[in-house]
Amino acid sequence: MCGIVGWIDWELDLTKELKILVKMNNCLLQRGPDAEGIWLSPTAALGHRRLVVVDPAGGAQPMSRSRNGCDFTIVYNGELYNTAELRRELQARGCIFQSRNSDTETLLLAYMEWGPSCVERFNGIFAFAIWDENRQKLFLARDRLGVKPLFYTQQGSSLLFASQLKALLAHPLVGAEIDGEGLAELLVMGPSRTPGHGVFRGIKELRPGHSLLYSRNRMETHRYWALASRPHEDDLAKTADTVRELFIDTVSRQLVADVPVCTLLSGGLDSSAITAIAARAFRQSARGALHSFSVDYLGNEEHFRPNHFQPDADSSWVGLVANHLGTEHHYINIDNLDLADALEAALVANDLPGMADIDSSLYLFCREIKKQATVALSGECADEIFGGYPWFFNKQVLANHTFPWIRMIDERMELLSPEMIALSRPREYLYDRYQEAVAETPRLPGENALAAQTRQMFYLNITRFMPTLLDRKDRMSMACGLEVRVPFSDHRLLEYVWNIPWEIKTCDNMSKGILRRALRGLLPEQVLTRPKSPYPKTHHPQYLALMRERVNNILNDPSSPLLDIINPAALREKLAAAASFIPQPWFGQLMGDAQYLAYLIQLNSWLKNYRVQIR
Numbered sequence: 001m002c003g004i005v006g007w008i009d010w011e012l013d014l015t016k017e018l019k020i021l022v023k024m025n026n027c028l029l030q031r032g033p034d035a036e037g038i039w040l041s042p043t044a045a046l047g048h049r050r051l052v053v054v055d056p057a058g059g060a061q062p063m064s065r066s067r068n069g070c071d072f073t074i075v076y077n078g079e080l081y082n083t084a085e086l087r088r089e090l091q092a093r094g095c096i097f098q099s100r101n102s103d104t105e106t107l108l109l110a111y112m113e114w115g116p117s118c119v120e121r122f123n124g125i126f127a128f129a130i131w132d133e134n135r136q137k138l139f140l141a142r143d144r145l146g147v148k149p150l151f152y153t154q155q156g157s158s159l160l161f162a163s164q165l166k167a168l169l170a171h172p173l174v175g176a177e178i179d180g181e182g183l184a185e186l187l188v189m190g191p192s193r194t195p196g197h198g199v200f201r202g203i204k205e206l207r208p209g210h211s212l213l214y215s216r217n218r219m220e221t222h223r224y225w226a227l228a229s230r231p232h233e234d235d236l237a238k239t240a241d242t243v244r245e246l247f248i249d250t251v252s253r254q255l256v257a258d259v260p261v262c263t264l265l266s267g268g269l270d271s272s273a274i275t276a277i278a279a280r281a282f283r284q285s286a287r288g289a290l291h292s293f294s295v296d297y298l299g300n301e302e303h304f305r306p307n308h309f310q311p312d313a314d315s316s317w318v319g320l321v322a323n324h325l326g327t328e329h330h331y332i333n334i335d336n337l338d339l340a341d342a343l344e345a346a347l348v349a350n351d352l353p354g355m356a357d358i359d360s361s362l363y364l365f366c367r368e369i370k371k372q373a374t375v376a377l378s379g380e381c382a383d384e385i386f387g388g389y390p391w392f393f394n395k396q397v398l399a400n401h402t403f404p405w406i407r408m409i410d411e412r413m414e415l416l417s418p419e420m421i422a423l424s425r426p427r428e429y430l431y432d433r434y435q436e437a438v439a440e441t442p443r444l445p446g447e448n449a450l451a452a453q454t455r456q457m458f459y460l461n462i463t464r465f466m467p468t469l470l471d472r473k474d475r476m477s478m479a480c481g482l483e484v485r486v487p488f489s490d491h492r493l494l495e496y497v498w499n500i501p502w503e504i505k506t507c508d509n510m511s512k513g514i515l516r517r518a519l520r521g522l523l524p525e526q527v528l529t530r531p532k533s534p535y536p537k538t539h540h541p542q543y544l545a546l547m548r549e550r551v552n553n554i555l556n557d558p559s560s561p562l563l564d565i566i567n568p569a570a571l572r573e574k575l576a577a578a579a580s581f582i583p584q585p586w587f588g589q590l591m592g593d594a595q596y597l598a599y600l601i602q603l604n605s606w607l608k609n610y611r612v613q614i615r
Contacts, residue, residue: 002061003028003163003478004075004150005047006129007171008138010216011157014045020171021045024160027167030349031077031478037062039073044131044138048075051481053257053375054083058099065098065105067112071133074108077163078126078148079485081253086110086121111139116211119224123253123490127206129161138214144225144491145381145462146195146208147470153203159214161206164475165351168203169610177201177613184424186603187416187565189406191354191587192468194433199352201615208467225491227462229444229455232499236517239504242496244518250490251277251377259374264365264484265292265329267317268533269516269523270379272325274487276522278377279325291373292327294318295365297334299540314536317527324524332368334361336543340550340598347602349479351610355472356598358537358590362476370482380469381488384461385497386512387505388532389589391457398453402434405465408586412596415571417564423614437464444499454502462494465588534589547597548575554604562604564614571600 005024007014014021021038025047032049039046039062048061064073080086080103087097087106090113099105103124110118111130116139125147130139140161142150152161155173162168169176178186182199193199196207206212209225234242251274255261263275279290296315322329342360347353349363369376383389391397391404413426441459443452470486477484487493497505500514507513516528552575554560555568574581582593591599606612 002077003031003049005162005167007045008159013042015040024167024170027170033481046075055102059102059104074130076104076128080124082123141211142206144209145489150206176610180423184429188426229442240518246493250487254485257375261375262291262373264378266314267321270382272321273519274377289328293330295332297538336540340546350475353602356595366477366480366482370480375483377485380486384466386515388512405588537590544594547594551597561607
């Protein structure tokens with residue numbers, strides 16, 4: 001994985017703007033600690049930071065190739081999992097490769113051969129830019145599910161793009177400003193984001209499954225991929241066999257690397273399934289024992305209490321699966337003070353307030369993994385595409401006409417200042433974003449009302465909730481120079497599972513029943529039937545006490561920018577109460593009162609350190 005930046009301008013001579021591009025590029029050092037490159041022409045400037053994963057010698061970027069007198073240059077962040085097939089097809093068409101097996105060169109030659117439609121042939125995670133020097137055109141594209149990020153902005157005569165917001169903000173033309181809409185993204189939708197929204201005023205995100213073509217006279221975006229609803233014709237047995245076949249192929253493809261590969265293992269169904277296939281592949285290819293990693297918190301054994309969203313702890317399950325599969329397992333335990341102190345690092349990695357300590361724990365986890373591996377496979381996306389979350393099974397939630405992971409709006413709005421409420425219009429904004437998402441849902445004619453509601457819930461999860469988890473995984477891992485791959489995000493698997501009826505998805509009267517049936521024989525029976533448990537969080541009261549103390553410190557500092565956002569008196573009253581003031585998760589499954597306070601801490605730091613102006 002890597003980081004990319006770029007600048008297009010027909011009025012300036014960009015060969016004289018090297019310092020600015022270098023500054024932007026250096027903001028992405030953690031994404032690509034192994035190498036850097038700059039390419040300049042009068043109208044286009046491209047930068048790249050490289051994390052070496054495949055073909056160390058042949059994959060240097062920016063990469064340029066020529067054909068029929070035309071010159072093309074690429075900067076690319078991602079991995080193609082069908083490089084070998086594409087390479088053979090391109091060679092059969094007369095393309096000549098200079099590298100051993102670089103997916104960067106494969107992607108570039110694919111564009112030179114097929115133009116913008118090349119993206120339809122890719123199986124992978126990617127965000128890239130290709131500059132056509134002769135035609136003076138820029139082509140940007142992002143993978144189907146948005147695993148890899150890409151932001152852009154137009155400022156005067158300039159188009160700027162980058163893997164992360166920090167690189168755009170490093171440009172002198174780009175200000176750290178937010179308006180009412182950006183404020184609503186933070187205070188209402190946050191820590192999720194509306195697809196395409198960059199939060200900062202004037203900054204957009206290229207949406208998943210989209211490309212952008214930019215020339216002197218126009219800029220146009222194109223949606224090259226979308227889910228399609230059609231009748232599912234396979235019976236239960238055939239469906240399970242197909243899911244199994246697709247999943248095994250997906251994991252196997254994602255083990256390819258020229259650097260050490262490991263898995264993240266929680267002992268749950270999803271991560272255990274990935275680890276099982278990876279461990280078998282390692283044995284068959286004589287690669288030695290697969291390394292696996294799990295995370296927990298000091299004191300959790302004593303303080304964990306099961307609840308609706310987190311029915312049991314991971315520790316015993318991790319050992320069971322690691323022993324069964326014969327992995328070389330590493331237990332990472334995080335101290336609560338370190339967890340609190342890492343909130344700042346997580347904020348910087350994300351450029352926005354995020355999932356608080358759910359982020360900072362992942363950052364610390366990835367930092368430890370990086371000491372022994374460069375690539376990791378993780379289980380994100382399974383619950384969104386197979387229907388693993390509790391809200392899939394609640395008919396009242398299905399009919400609530402809102403995002404089920406965004407809760408406690410009224411209670412949280414009581415803690416905001418009247419001015420911020422008036423500016424962000426929380427309830428109206430949430431309703432509008434929900435209606436937009438519902439309108440996008442690809443319907444299936446003839447479905448009954450409950451089936452249509454369930455399909456809609458899947459679409460909301462895939463396009464609105466899943467990106468939050470993918471963003472989190474990308475930012476926290478890449479801040480440590482670790483590439484994390486997510487096999488359940490394979491578009492072939494998603495396209496098939498999307499149309500499986502709910503009664504088959506939940507076969508055997510279990511959530512994700514079809515996945516459990518597809519994995520029979522690969523895992524112990526008790527793992528196949530284990531109820532869903534999310535990524536672990538700390539339950540130690542020390543952490544909540546730390547959050548209360550730090551928020552009180554912010555309240556007592558007159559220079560704190562957070563004071564302009566919140567209602568200080570209301571927040572002080574809540575902090576003074578002994579009982580929990582947010583009785584259920586206010587976002588997702590994990591974010592309760594400790595995480596709300598941590599979010600406010602991150603928000604204050606973000607406003608202050610990014611010098612954000614609210615306009």
